[in-house]
Amino acid sequence: MLSCPVWHNTGDPFLTFCGRARILQSSTEENIRDSLNACILCGSCEPLCSYDINTVDRTIDARSGSGERTGGTPVTVPGARANGKVLLANSLILNDDTILKRTLEALGEEWSVFEDNGEDISASLEAGNQVDNYRVNEFIDMLSTADEIVTTDGLIFRVIKRFMPELNVMGLGERMITRSVLEEMIGPEDLYIIDSRTYHSDFKKLASIYDGLRQKTGCMMNLDLNRVATPSGVTIHNRNEDKKLVDPARQVAWILEGRPAKRIIVEKIEDREPFSGYPADVLFITEILEDNGNLG
């Protein structure tokens, strides 16, 4: 509850994972429907759960149980297989040639875009719809032949980790950090915005990796004292939706409080929008590499 953005926005304990868990001890899932739908699946509660409950998976499972069957449109090419090193870029990146080019350059020569980014699956999970098991199995099967996968969607990262934990998958931020290409590009006046969904999906490993970057560069991050990443509340699927209980403007104001950044570097491309109203340069993670001409 300490880190839950829904709690911070509403002050309503019934809308938190803890609240749902308590209600369910004496009630049915029907009584927690509003609470389930309020969750933004950021995973902030997961690293702090004193009972080590996989809170996001539990929430996804609970709310997809009675939701509608997905209406998403997969971009699957029949028989396609992922080979080598593949990037699962979301539609915002795919629709921006410059960003896509820079991202592939940042990853390295052997990387290519895999057509099926699983965005329909993450859309269904986020909407609380039932996801077609056949579709998920097919998606995972296609990826199973890849050597390395980088995804820009935290929910897809979670799905892959859940169903195929042995697969070498990472988020774009982790890939950039472990390639050591960010260290000289970031400094104490930068605020680095971590993609909370990806980060919390693999918290034990990533907390140390990101902390290393923070200590080496002196940059600020959207981390709280528990090293939990505060989300903006904006996702690839809800950018235009204003009915969510988590107000991105309020989240962003809280992230920025006491953090006078000159540049804001976002790991998740959809985070450029909520931060754009503030007097700082807002850059997608691979854009800073271009600015400094350090690719190669």
Place this chain on the structure above:
Amino acid sequence: MSYKTDGSKHIGKDSLIGIPRQQTNPSRWSGKGWDAFVGELGSSGIDVVTEPSKLSLYRSDAGGVATGSCHGVVIARSSEMIADIMRAAQKHRIPVTVKGGGLTTEGESVAFGGLQLDMRGMSKVINIDREDLTVRTEAGIYWHSLAESLRRYGMDYLSAPLNMTSSVGGTLGVGGIDVNSPRLGCSADQAVALKVVTPRGDIVECSEEDNRDLFELVLLGYGQFGIITEATLRIRPFTPITMHYFYYSSLREAMEDLKMLTREDAADYLGILTMLDRAINLLVAFDSDEREKMFFSNWRNKIRGHGEMGFAVRTAAHYLLRPWKLREALYLLDRKRTLLPALSPSHHIASGKIVDRSVVFSRAVWRFWGGRQMVIPDLATSEDKFVDAILKGNEVCKKYFDHYTLYCVGIKLHGKLPRYELSCIPPDAQDFAYGCEFEPMLEGKTYSRDYLQSFKNEIYDIGVEMGTSYYRFGGMMKGYIRRVFGDELVDRYLKMKEKADPSMILNRDVIF
């Protein structure tokens, strides 16, 4: 009456052999006048949650021994809203039980009927004054959230409970003990000013200068004389800390050293955490390198604790000579293996210093001492009684549980303040008080409510016998209050309570 456990008469292993149970839940309030009360609140725009599924969130507290059910819940949003509630509650004689973090262990924050007021809806930091070194905050805020806001400006609170999911208001009402309390006192002593809603529904600003009587009654007042809705607290610049551990195999020696170091102001943070009474860990920490150097030049040689390696060698030798205690040795080894890394996680360490001690300790407390049920009776003593009282409590722990931990800390007193009367500060304490929590490791085992309560009673009985106080003395153990403090003092407070709260509705089952 005598009982046999040899099978001639069935007695469960968990039964109360010769131990009378002394505490029970209070009876549930009847509900008379509830509908009219809710109707009146509704006309003021105050929403009362009454769905049974949601009320289940409030059935118990961190202790898990007391259970009750309220008629409805209001999530507090403002002082004005709470004032409206209290006025209506007086009129309709509706019990109002206030809850913050809900970390009480004796049911003090559990409602046995009536209205549960959840203060966590008032969690905003209002103002941080870095020149005046104060923060003004709504009182329902968790200490963790307050620390979070302060850190953004390079500041820190002074002292807070180890468990950071306590609320500020709840803590000020009972004390708040930290490992820096030997230097700074309890959290309640860091309060500069308070906004309080009285049981009659008046909103009053109070401090040592204004409305001091109320200020002193509300601090350490167990929620009897008002609801703290805002607090101004002293703060300080944030500093990472350097931590050292010294290990003892003698509880007495460790406590004596703790007292000496406390008296001589030798460290910024001091406390004892034990694994049973075999591995006693004296924690010593510093805000600055200078204080650390002074400790090692002036006091290190005066204490009898060993470094980790020295203690490991001695302990190994001890158990090699006592092979029948192998299980105990393995338990200690496992505990050390899991606990010590948790107290120094790499992502909370920078340049060898702990940068988030509140988080590190709070999480460790939950993970290693909290669990699903917090059974932590305690004793609060004067300096003279500290060692004997805790040694007696240690024997009680051994009697009831295979594994347990003691957590001991000193508390600096700021003179003879009125707030210390009828509180966790023992009447005979001078300059410093000392507290010890006795924490069984329940380790997933199921104990009956009566078994746990009997354990607690036996600890509390030591307090009666020795004339100490308790950090937690309300709720189900309120029967001890008269036994410890005497009728005259309690009756004096009861009269004040009746005057301030004519319908006796505010937190009514906690003290009186």
